[in-house]
Amino acid sequence: MPTPTRPSAKTWTEIRIVIPDGWGELIADLFAAAPFTGVAFGPSSFATEPAPDGHGYLRAYVPADFDTEPLRADVRARLDDLAARVGLPELENMPVRFHELPAEDWANSWKKTWRAFRCGNLAVVPRHFAGQLRPTDKRLILDPGGVFGTGRHATTRTCIKVLQARLRGGEAVLDAGCGTGILAAAALRFGAKSVLGFDIDSSAPSHFAELMHDNQLTADFRLGGFEVLKPQETFDVVLANIYSDIIALHASDLAARLTPASAGAKNQGGWFAFSGCPAHHARETRACIEQAGLVIEEERIRGLWHTFVGRREH
Numbered sequence: 001m002p003t004p005t006r007p008s009a010k011t012w013t014e015i016r017i018v019i020p021d022g023w024g025e026l027i028a029d030l031f032a033a034a035p036f037t038g039v040a041f042g043p044s045s046f047a048t049e050p051a052p053d054g055h056g057y058l059r060a061y062v063p064a065d066f067d068t069e070p071l072r073a074d075v076r077a078r079l080d081d082l083a084a085r086v087g088l089p090e091l092e093n094m095p096v097r098f099h100e101l102p103a104e105d106w107a108n109s110w111k112k113t114w115r116a117f118r119c120g121n122l123a124v125v126p127r128h129f130a131g132q133l134r135p136t137d138k139r140l141i142l143d144p145g146g147v148f149g150t151g152r153h154a155t156t157r158t159c160i161k162v163l164q165a166r167l168r169g170g171e172a173v174l175d176a177g178c179g180t181g182i183l184a185a186a187a188l189r190f191g192a193k194s195v196l197g198f199d200i201d202s203s204a205p206s207h208f209a210e211l212m213h214d215n216q217l218t219a220d221f222r223l224g225g226f227e228v229l230k231p232q233e234t235f236d237v238v239l240a241n242i243y244s245d246i247i248a249l250h251a252s253d254l255a256a257r258l259t260p261a262s263a264g265a266k267n268q269g270g271w272f273a274f275s276g277c278p279a280h281h282a283r284e285t286r287a288c289i290e291q292a293g294l295v296i297e298e299e300r301i302r303g304l305w306h307t308f309v310g311r312r313e314h
Contacts, residue, residue, distance in 0.1 A: 181212065
């Protein structure tokens with residue numbers, strides 16, 4: 001679908017989707033670019049009927065001028081494609097409701113409900129945050145949007161905690177499939193010397209640049225897949241918080257980007273954190289990582305999600 005310019009609409013359409021618990025941020029990623037102007041979670045109001053057990057609401061917004069039959073068909077197609085890609089019955093035929101809203105600045109309405117949160121020592125706050133942080137907190141300014149990487153998803157939180165535990169300072173970090181760049185920013189906050197992020201999503205560069213600008217951080221971004229990396233480019237840390245089938249397919253590419261161990265004791269080889277793997281894909285993904293010559297040192301599980309952490313030794 002072509003990306004239109006945003007009109008000065010007076011009214012908005014809310015796209016309300018009943019989603020299984022644990023899948024919110026991945027589904028929100030489907031609505032990252034125009035004409036969608038924002039994503040929120042939870043019911044629209046206290047009058048909204050509660051979602052079924054084990055489910056919640058995701059709400060995406062679009063100017064009413066763009067609420068057409070082709071757009072509605074496109075929304076359904078995006079959801080069906082995700083369900084087919086992941087292969088879980090619970091994601092099939094998610095109920096969708098389109099509802100025209102009264103005039104309001106829905107592009108900024110997330111400020112009513114979105115709150116700062118803490119992940120380890122990383123405090124993720126919106127621009128308008130005026131509260132007090134702990135002396136040990138590392139502030140990260142992030143205004144939420146549809147692109148994957150608001151920090152609330154279990155996979156993102158786990159990767160942030162791994163970064164806090166493992167970074168020693170001065171590392172070169174690769175963030176494969178970086179989305180908004182939240183892991184890249186977290187790595188810099190926890191002491192990384194440099195970060196390179198890449199993503200195939202055409203909306204990612206602007207989100208990445210905005211996040212770095214808001215936090216006065218410097219990181220490099222390249223639009224594309226593994227082909228954007230230079231042949232001999234290696235890193236002390238490689239992060240990948242992406243679909244598990246992509247991790248499985250590109251495990252060797254990811255492994256090749258890790259600094260190998262040297263004969264001396266000083267260089268133990270680069271380490272990795274790969275996440276985005278649902279439980280039913282864990283065995284296959286684990287096998288592909290190990291076949292790529294990587295050693296899994298720990299497997300962190302949070303709800304449905306597995307995160308593999310380990311090292312390249314050869």
